[in-house]
Amino acid sequence: MTLMLAWNNVRTNVTGFAASFVAVVMAVMFVSGSGLLVVAAGADDELNGIMGLLVLSALMSGFTSIFVVSGTLSLHVLRQRRTWGLLRSVGMTPRQVRRLVGAEALVMAVLASAAQQRLMPWPRAVAGVVALAGGVVLLWLVPQVKPSAAVPTGMGATMALCVGASALGPLLLRGMGWMLGGPVALLDPGTGMLARSSLITQPRRAMAVASPVMLTVALACTFLFAVATSDAAAGVTRIGPSAWVAPALVGSAVAYTMISVLNATAMSMAERAEEFRLLRSAGAQPGQLARAVCWESLIVTCAGALLGTGIAAASLTAMGKAVTGELWFAYSLPQYLGLVAVCAVSGLIAGLLSTRKARNGPLVS
Numbered sequence: 001m002t003l004m005l006a007w008n009n010v011r012t013n014v015t016g017f018a019a020s021f022v023a024v025v026m027a028v029m030f031v032s033g034s035g036l037l038v039v040a041a042g043a044d045d046e047l048n049g050i051m052g053l054l055v056l057s058a059l060m061s062g063f064t065s066i067f068v069v070s071g072t073l074s075l076h077v078l079r080q081r082r083t084w085g086l087l088r089s090v091g092m093t094p095r096q097v098r099r100l101v102g103a104e105a106l107v108m109a110v111l112a113s114a115a116q117q118r119l120m121p122w123p124r125a126v127a128g129v130v131a132l133a134g135g136v137v138l139l140w141l142v143p144q145v146k147p148s149a150a151v152p153t154g155m156g157a158t159m160a161l162c163v164g165a166s167a168l169g170p171l172l173l174r175g176m177g178w179m180l181g182g183p184v185a186l187l188d189p190g191t192g193m194l195a196r197s198s199l200i201t202q203p204r205r206a207m208a209v210a211s212p213v214m215l216t217v218a219l220a221c222t223f224l225f226a227v228a229t230s231d232a233a234a235g236v237t238r239i240g241p242s243a244w245v246a247p248a249l250v251g252s253a254v255a256y257t258m259i260s261v262l263n264a265t266a267m268s269m270a271e272r273a274e275e276f277r278l279l280r281s282a283g284a285q286p287g288q289l290a291r292a293v294c295w296e297s298l299i300v301t302c303a304g305a306l307l308g309t310g311i312a313a314a315s316l317t318a319m320g321k322a323v324t325g326e327l328w329f330a331y332s333l334p335q336y337l338g339l340v341a342v343c344a345v346s347g348l349i350a351g352l353l354s355t356r357k358a359r360n361g362p363l364v365s
Contacts (some may be wrong), residue, residue, distance in 0.1 A: 059155070128167030135160035143320035150322035151226045154315045158222045162215055162309045169207035169214075169307075176303040180209055184295050191288050194279075195295035205268050206296075209303035212260040213343045216253075220339055221331070222315050223250045228330035229316065231305025233323040247335075254339065258346050265297065265350035276358035286359045293355055297347040305340045 051300050140158035165172065181196025199206045227246040231238060238245075275287055320329035 024285050065203060065341060124167050128164045131160050131167060132164030133162055139314055139318045144322045147323050150319050151230065154226060154319040155222060158218050158311055158315045162218050165307050166211045169211060170203040173207045173210060173303055174203040177299060180299050180302055184299060191292040192295055194292045198296055199299060206300050209264045209268055209300045212257045212264060213301050213304025214308040216257040216343060217305050217339055219312040220250050220254055221312035221336060224335060225316050225329055225331045229320050230323055232330045258342060261343055261346040262350040265347045266354040269351050269354040273339060273358040276355060289359045290352060292346055293351045297351040298344060301344045301347050
């Protein structure tokens, strides 16, 4: 019965599940492609020299896929809180609701999360603290292990810290939204204040968009700059095709997470159609709402980038200590700014496109 109800929900709400479906399809392609690349390289002696990078890339692909798909499903579940409340009001028990969510996730063939009722449910808080603790332990271990194992250990620390920061993200983003939104509210009082208020009152929704940005910056920077640090410590200068191996490997992960940024932003903005129509009824102009959407997207991108930068810097510093003996690591400012710029542009495009009808269309849907 539950499985049939879940199937009917998916079949009759194709638009609502579209972003989740895209995330699943891309995850399958992403992980399968990485696995085939590793298998193919194992059969070619000429590629043995970069096998370590390929394996790390495959692990990063799997982690990114799980992270993004879970985040997308969490946002989808969050959007249906009214539906869950209606089902509860007609007699469905919390256990039955959880079974329905799980059944929908099974139909979509992805991992799902339970319907959340508070800003920070205790299971999520516990998971976040445990993940952060695990990341800190791995950071401590990085300088203790052999130099050849420093990069994999550092990548593990980055992944653990990303999980912890994502779990505790609503609490973090509420404070970061207040601080980052302050200058915006002063610069553009009306729309800036609206953007900051939206982030403060709905930090879980905002974190669903900030998480892929954080993941992109943290993993991409850790992977790219760890390779650069190892090369600098060994006195290796890569030229020609070999110089593009690391950027090419991380490029697929960046492309996938950019799709998740587009999905998450579009989903979070699309559900606010009534909110924008209400603001228009109260006198807000379409141009003002467009500025509010832009400010909100930029603040969320900045928050995610700051979290990802902090995580990457911690892991890279530990790896630099392991391979050079100093608290130092190599980095490329253009590559870093490029990552952040791509995230920001993706969020702006998705936010403006998904709210266009609500901002400019009729006041009655």
